[in-house]
Amino acid sequence: MNEVKKIRDPGLMKDLSKRLASLRLTRPVTLMEVCGTHTMAIHRAGLPSLLPPELRLLSGPGCPVCVTPASYLDTAIAMARRYDAVLATFGDMMRVPGSSGSLAGLRSEGYSVEIVYSPLSAIEMARSMPGAEVVFLAVGFETTAPVVASSVLYAREHGVENFSILSAHKLVMPALELLISDRLLAVDGFMLPGHVSAVLGSEPYRDIAERYHHACVITGFETADIIQGILMLADQIERDDMTVAIQYSRVVKPEGNKQARAVIDRVFEVTDSDWRGFGMIPSSGLALRDEFRDFDAALRFPVEIEAGHEPDGCRCGEILKGHCAPPECPLFARVCRPESPVGPCMVSGEGTCAAFFKYSKRQGAYGSD
Numbered sequence: 001m002n003e004v005k006k007i008r009d010p011g012l013m014k015d016l017s018k019r020l021a022s023l024r025l026t027r028p029v030t031l032m033e034v035c036g037t038h039t040m041a042i043h044r045a046g047l048p049s050l051l052p053p054e055l056r057l058l059s060g061p062g063c064p065v066c067v068t069p070a071s072y073l074d075t076a077i078a079m080a081r082r083y084d085a086v087l088a089t090f091g092d093m094m095r096v097p098g099s100s101g102s103l104a105g106l107r108s109e110g111y112s113v114e115i116v117y118s119p120l121s122a123i124e125m126a127r128s129m130p131g132a133e134v135v136f137l138a139v140g141f142e143t144t145a146p147v148v149a150s151s152v153l154y155a156r157e158h159g160v161e162n163f164s165i166l167s168a169h170k171l172v173m174p175a176l177e178l179l180i181s182d183r184l185l186a187v188d189g190f191m192l193p194g195h196v197s198a199v200l201g202s203e204p205y206r207d208i209a210e211r212y213h214h215a216c217v218i219t220g221f222e223t224a225d226i227i228q229g230i231l232m233l234a235d236q237i238e239r240d241d242m243t244v245a246i247q248y249s250r251v252v253k254p255e256g257n258k259q260a261r262a263v264i265d266r267v268f269e270v271t272d273s274d275w276r277g278f279g280m281i282p283s284s285g286l287a288l289r290d291e292f293r294d295f296d297a298a299l300r301f302p303v304e305i306e307a308g309h310e311p312d313g314c315r316c317g318e319i320l321k322g323h324c325a326p327p328e329c330p331l332f333a334r335v336c337r338p339e340s341p342v343g344p345c346m347v348s349g350e351g352t353c354a355a356f357f358k359y360s361k362r363q364g365a366y367g368s369d
């Protein structure tokens with residue numbers, strides 16, 4: 001049986017469900033999932049209703065789209081307006097609100113905003129439009145950064161001069177450290193992101209377990225993976241023996257992906273970065289190194305923007321920090337719905353509000369569209 005078949009085995013699922021149903025904890029425990037895909041999978045499987053009363057799951061800042069600040073979108077929009085640059089973006093970014101509009105709105109005004117599935121497609125676009133300047137909106141965590149770094153190397157090697165990137169890459173560790181120091185949160189353990197950890201490996205999280213005494217399990221995305229991850233976290237906490245365990249061992253190796261990290265280091269350097277909901281987090285982002293400044297859209301197409309602000313009434317910032325759940329936002333399911341999202345957490349396919357809405361709605365909570 002291959003690894004995926006094994007994790008989908010009905011016998012295993014039955015056993016795990018039984019173990020989850022009989023899980024008893026000797027004290028209240030809060031676990032945070034840091035990846036947006038985990039949030040979606042947890043709600044899709046209806047896990048919150050199966051947990052023992054002492055166990056609480058919180059969603060963290062795990063969706064790269066949700067943590068991209070309004071000021072980043074404002075900058076991209078200003079570049080398109082001022083320089084007539086063609087913006088190339090992942091589809092998820094289209095409806096995310098900036099301070100005074102979205103990329104979708106910009107496109108409806110007649111500006112060029114193209115959806116691409118990879119930065120290499122943006123390079124192809126640049127090649128096919130020699131007279132245009134193509135700016136790729138480089139958003140994502142350690143998972144996306146190696147592909148973007150490789151595309152910059154490729155563009156340089158092949159002399160594609162009308163391609164550049166606007167980097168909003170984020171690093172997961174500094175955000176985790178901030179969450180650990182957040183007194184309002186009191187998280188006992190983290191379900192760590194599977195794809196990011198495939199690049200990082202398990203070593204960078206060691207401090208979280210040993211120094212900060214939080215349980216850590218790198219978890220996969222199948223329902224059985226997630227239940228197993230919860231059981232492993234609960235076990236560490238009950239035994240008071242915090243380590244970094246890898247549940248997702250079919251993909252994540254302790255040493256991570258050295259090649260991917262090397263290509264990130266070759267092209268990017270660590271810089272401070274502005275996160276939606278968190279503000280500026282020191283050393284939490286990636287900027288192009290000086291030798292790649294030709295590909296840095298921020299330097300090639302400078303624009304001035306006013307200070308960005310969140311949509312009125314939106315509580316995405318607090319949701320991303322785990323301070324409140326979507327139904328506590330007064331706009332949730334009333335004004336803010338997937339077809340008319342107010343904040344990024346309802347826009348993105350990995351957003352917490354979208355997950356709550358979609359799967360609670362399936363259970364009849366928020367009426368029909």
Ligand code: SF4
Nearest residue numbers: 035037062193195196
């Ligand atoms: S990139 Fe992968 S690990 Fe990171 S938030 Fe998205 S799904 Fe999760």
Ligand code: SF4
Nearest residue numbers: 315316329336343353
């Ligand atoms: S319901 Fe909408 S407005 Fe409220 S926090 Fe979520 S995304 Fe933001």
